[in-house]
Amino acid sequence: MAPTKYHRFRDGQRCDECGARQWYAQDAIRYCRNGHRLEGFAEHEADEDAFGTQGKVSRRKKEPRKKVAVKLTGDEGRELYLEALQLILLRLVQRLVREKQFPEDFEEIVRALWALRVRNLPLRESGGPRKKGGSDGYASSAALSSQSEGGFGSSSDFDLSDATTAPWAPRAGRRWRLPKLVDTLALCYLGCLVRRLPATMADFCGWAQKGELDYLAALNSIPRNVRDRLPADYHRALQVRDHIPPGRLQTAVQELVISFKANFDTVFPPLNYVPILIRFITDLTLPIELYVAVKCIAEILQTDYAYPTEGRKIRTMENPEILLIALVVVSTKLLYPLDGVERAPRSREDPRSMKVDWTRWQEIMQKDTNESSANLLNGEEYKVTSDDVLTMDGAKLDDFMDWFEKMWIDDHDPKTAERIREPFENQQRSSERSNQREQSNEDGSRDMVRHRYAALNSSMKVIEPVSNPEDVDEEDREDKEDKEDKKPTRDCCLVWRTEEDLPDAAKAFYSKAAALAAIPLSTLMRGATQVERRLELWCIQQARHTQDKGKGKEIVIR
Structure with a gap:
């Protein structure tokens, strides 16, 4: 006779009569170790339809409740x-x-x-x-x-x-x-x-x-x-x-x-304008003679570069930084015309005796941008569009993803951040190399300015002075009369009021100056126009004061 096989009750169960913790089966009926019949227990043969129903039972875990913070009102x-x-x-x-x-x-x-x-x-x-x-x-x-x-x-x-x-x-x-x-x-x-x-x-x-x-x-x-x-x-x-x-x-x-x-x-x-003015001139790669011209025009306008606090309406040029960049633009127009018209200086001491090649200037300013084209310009990642992403190389895409991760991925939903970072884990980031390159560029900023000015100075030309406009030849005089309506005189400075009026060189220069001051191009043009109008009124007033002495000087801005 085979020995009886005993089984242990589940945790917390026992025989109701004697408290035994073991049981055995006999004739499909279960008994405790001491022979007491256990109610509710019966064995049966599993048929074919019930195959696999006695497997492991898994219970669904309850989702943790999210605590919703109370919004303050x-x-x-x-x-x-x-x-x-x-x-x-x-x-x-x-x-x-x-x-x-x-x-x-x-x-x-x-x-x-x-x-x-x-x-x-x-x-x-x-x-x-x-x-x-x-x-x-x-x-x-x-x-x-x-x-x-x-x-x-x-x-x-x-x-x-x-x-x-x-x-x-x-x-x-x-x-x-x-x-x-x-x-x-x-x-x-x-x-x-x-x-x-x-x-x-x-x-x-x-x-x-x-x-x-x-x-x-x-x-x-x-x-x-x-x-x-x-x-x-x-x-x-x-x-x-x-x-x-x-x-x-x-x-x-x-x-x-x-x-x-x-x-x-x-x-x-007031604004500490001297170091800022020098930065504007050097960042725009302009001749240093502009510094004196800006100072002279500022004295004419009697400005102290302070923020206005009185008056019913504040004009654009009354903002100190806008006034400063507008003075740089107007001084550039007066000394180095942007319209392509050559104006003969009166003497060799006249700053207009040096002519700036604005085509070469655009090439110089564009060169630095082209040199950094291998990576996205730091601070301009927001300009990337969906079409640009499809055509980007690996370096620029890494720069953009680094910027996106740094700026916009937060801890509000950690799982979302993990899913975004997962495809880029364990990869060498070229952006780290670009950061080192940017650091080296900052260290060599003085060399870059020196190279810019060296290229600009090599392209500048000397213009022979003409003391009196009446000394021109008759042929030149006839040509001048034929083009009088098309070509401005030596002491005339055209006013551009809209972006459509700007020549190609002037548009590039105005756009660069506006970006340097972080203002819209239309704002810079409005401020420059107001400065030119004030300067025109001053010239008219000075001409009236000196008219009797025969020393009047006609300066017309139109």
């Missing part, structure tokens, strides 16, 4: 938004001090400007009612309304001529609008004005565009628990598109300057 939502904006501003200042070698007291200056910016906002103390007042340092406060920062991305042209002091005049019960993301850059720029640092708005736009400042993807740098509690309106206010439209920062700075004057009687110092 009203005063609490606005206060959290300002705290997030304040954190972005703090990180901008720290990057400027740590990486751009700004002075240590720069943070205190921006801190004071931020405190003024939020002082007239209605504050709400913790656990108490709202009150109107101020706070020191990076204050936490609330406001009554907000405007989306992302809304400006639909327009790339900001007209500074629309700026006016009327909306900022102090009135009873009037309060400031809620600050926007662009105000963080504007406050940093105003801190440079206070500290007399030669940083331009184009510098700030370039640093933000290249990712050297946490601005374009500033929303991703905010802690996740803060983002989850921000209302949708404030999410849009902290989101920008892939670039800063030209002229956007200039408009924000002008509004802040006017508002500080209207609310606190605060006046900012």
Whole structure:
């Protein structure tokens, strides 16, 4: 007789009568070890239809519940938004001090400007009612309304001529609008004005565009628990598109300057224009004689490069940086004409005795762009289109993916970020080599400027002076009379009011100057036209004063 085979009960089960933990089967009936019959247990032969039904049983795991953060509304939502904006501003200042070698007291200056910016906002103390007042340092406060920062991305042209002091005049019960993301850059720029640092708005736009400042993807740098509690309106206010439209920062700075004057009687110092002017001239590869010409025209216009704070309407040329680049453009037109017409100088001391070959100038400026064509230009990745991606080589595609990962992939959905990074893991990144190349280019920037000027000087020609226009030959005089309506005189400077009026060389020069100042081309043309009009009025006035003495000089701008 075969020995009895005992089995163990499942965990937690036993015989109800004796508590035995083992059982055995006999005649398809189960008994405990002590012989007590177990109710509810019966064996049966598995038929063919039940084949495979006694396999491993798997249970579906319950999906973890996602905790949905409660969105703050009203005063609490606005206060959290300002705290997030304040954190972005703090990180901008720290990057400027740590990486751009700004002075240590720069943070205190921006801190004071931020405190003024939020002082007239209605504050709400913790656990108490709202009150109107101020706070020191990076204050936490609330406001009554907000405007989306992302809304400006639909327009790339900001007209500074629309700026006016009327909306900022102090009135009873009037309060400031809620600050926007662009105000963080504007406050940093105003801190440079206070500290007399030669940083331009184009510098700030370039640093933000290249990712050297946490601005374009500033929303991703905010802690996740803060983002989850921000209302949708404030999410849009902290989101920008892939670039800063030209002229956007200039408009924000002008509004802040006017508002500080209207609310606190605060006046900012003039622009430290000398190093900026030298940068404009060297970056455009222009003869250094332009420096004296710009200084002379600035004295004629009696400008001090300070931001205007009075008047019902502010003209484009009254913006200091726009005025400075407009003076460079107008001086270039006067000394080295861009219309292709050769104007004889009056003497060898006349700056017009040297002629710039503008065709050669375009080749010089384009050469640097062609040399860096192997990689995407840092800061211009946003210009890549879907068609460009299909035809890109490996180096440019790596540059674009690095920029995309750095700017737009956050921790909001980690699985999405992992799926995007997975195809590119364990691959050699050519962008690392391009970063080293960019660093070496920065180290050799002086050599690049020297090579540019060497190429420009070799292409310049000397023009023989003509002391008196009456000394020309009769044949030349007849040709001149035939072309009088087509060819401007020596002391005449044509005015180009629209982009369509620009000759090829002038269009290339104007476009380069506008990009250097981070403003739209139409804004630069408007500012240059206003400067030329002021200069024309001064010439007419001077001619009237000297007419009786026979020393009048006719200078006509049309």
